[in-house]
Amino acid sequence: MDRPSKSGVREIARRAGVSLGTVDRALHGRQEVSEVTRERVLAVARELGYQPNLTARALAAGKSTIRIGICIPREIRFFYDQVRDGILEEIQRYSHLGLEALYEPVPSLGVGEAAAMRRMMKQDVRAILLTPGHPAQLAPLIDEAEKKHNIRVVCLASDDSTSARSTAISVEPRLNGTLAAELMARITPHAARVAVFTGMLATEDHARKVQGFVSGFQRESPAGQIVAVVEDHQEERQTRRKCAQLLKAQPDLAGIYISTANCLPVCETIEAHSAAGRVRVIATDLFVDAVPFFQRGVIAASIYQHPYLQGQTAVRLLVDHFLQGAPMPNAHYLNPSIVLKANLPLFREIAG
């Protein structure tokens, strides 16, 4: 693979007829070097196929040069925890290359994110990873971080593509919906009547999931019908009430797709109406409290959005970017998984 048997800064310096310091300055595009010498040094480096030794670089540069700010809701055992674990563990793996975490959690999604971002910006972070609760509101701050402070902002789980954020990592909401739809079409009888529960259609993510489900279900089950799209604002009482109404109004309902993590009240209502089994439920994501509903056959499947992997991927993109100079993709979409009873125990939320 590798051609150059020995080509370090030393060799470059020798061939370009300059000193180590100059090579370093040229390589890093610092200002204290003349245009012409820089060109020459870079030419030699290119010719030699110079690959910096990251180990030596990290060692010489001293510890914790790359501080990464993390702004994620503090939870216990849920989605955002997994995201955070993925981030922190991956940063840990790269700590020897100087990665360091600055954890500034917010109490819950969308609360205090701006303040947390400001705090991080003051502490010399090179990147900020955040799960924006209201992406649009945060956009100006994201733009400021990116443009004024040269901080790479990575959105996780949710996105605002109109802001200047460097990249976003998520399962494409529309794909969530189409995958659920295809599965729903397969597991329900012919000409099935199904419904969707969502949070608020005003939220872009929610709306796109629903759109994906609607168009996917129509395609995969032409004889089927979507009889209701219920907005529950993720409030438990509202969910129960609307679910009960739905079950009463649609006695032959064959399936429900819940596009948020709010499946518990739906499942309980279904059981209370003795509709378990007849109404196939496809949920979203995973947490221990949902396990009994899988076991009792209330939840047929769940669309899993790989929170841990989202966090891990974010860090890997940053490592490639900062350490290898790789460009950041505009967005990175992960492949969701389907959870059934059989593979349930292997997901990290359940395995412990």
Next chain:
Amino acid sequence: MDRPSKSGVREIARRAGVSLGTVDRALHGRQEVSEVTRERVLAVARELGYQPNLTARALAAGKSTIRIGICIPREIRFFYDQVRDGILEEIQRYSHLGLEALYEPVPSLGVGEAAAMRRMMKQDVRAILLTPGHPAQLAPLIDEAEKKHNIRVVCLASDDSTSARSTAISVEPRLNGTLAAELMARITPHAARVAVFTGMLATEDHARKVQGFVSGFQRESPAGQIVAVVEDHQEERQTRRKCAQLLKAQPDLAGIYISTANCLPVCETIEAHSAAGRVRVIATDLFVDAVPFFQRGVIAASIYQHPYLQGQTAVRLLVDHFLQGAPMPNAHYLNPSIVLKANLPLFREIAG
């Protein structure tokens, strides 16, 4: 998190009243140090909560101290390629810590593996990653590598747990079967009659997949019936013939689970008999030639065994083991994924 503000070998040496060299020898359990000094040094290290700086270690030890042998069938665009890519890319990511790949491919599964292993053993590898075609036959050699040469042997995709291999990474075959069974039970009508295609039941992996499917299907579809378990020895002509026979003998067949990657001949035979759609096919793994069958609705789903991730995981386990001293788990089981038409484009075999 971290207590010790400064505790390197230097500090240990100072506190233990010895020199750097002695600390190093003690820390690495080399022989040229007296029992008593070593104890003392280790005690100080423990007390200080000493964590070696991997960067400095890699830099000082020089490049490529940890050579990893890779013995995997050479393919184009298939399962083992993905495994190999996962391994090589992850080794690349850790090259700065001294990881180096020694790639000794075999022409096909089970051919020349012993010779390849012997070659690697002579080239001073610290670990061997292999996908054993006939695990039992290789066992003595694996034992020799582990015990005589102190080489960590990691089995991928397939396992021989009776050998002395350090660990094995795979999707548990039984889980493959039960997951396919649960899905089959959901997507077929009540009291469905289904069949299984496998390679050879004499192969442990194949047998366990079938067992998983049989018991899972009985549990999830008590009224259903498994009308045939077909051994096709993964030979195309045999597969076609037996599949045609099956379709003729079982005109009301509702589903086929193919537990090997040999789905193409089955799908083609089904289409030739105009049975597409009526017979739901659940396949195993993924490759581009299968895509049209997904699109035409012949293959309803596939159980994906994450070949790339298997390779990547193997390397990560080795990194943790060699660099952090973590014990290797006896086996590492990955969570299989379900491929549907909707998420098909996101798998790396298809995305390119």
Next chain:
DNA sequence: CTGAAAGCGCTAACAA
């Protein structure tokens, strides 16, 4: 068996 000293490849502080 132990100590002293010379780097690994790179960055950064200080001179020139």
Next chain:
DNA sequence: TTGTTAGCGCTTTCAG
């Protein structure tokens, strides 16, 4: 603008 030099924390000779 450029060159020189001293390390980063560890391993590894080579003497003692």
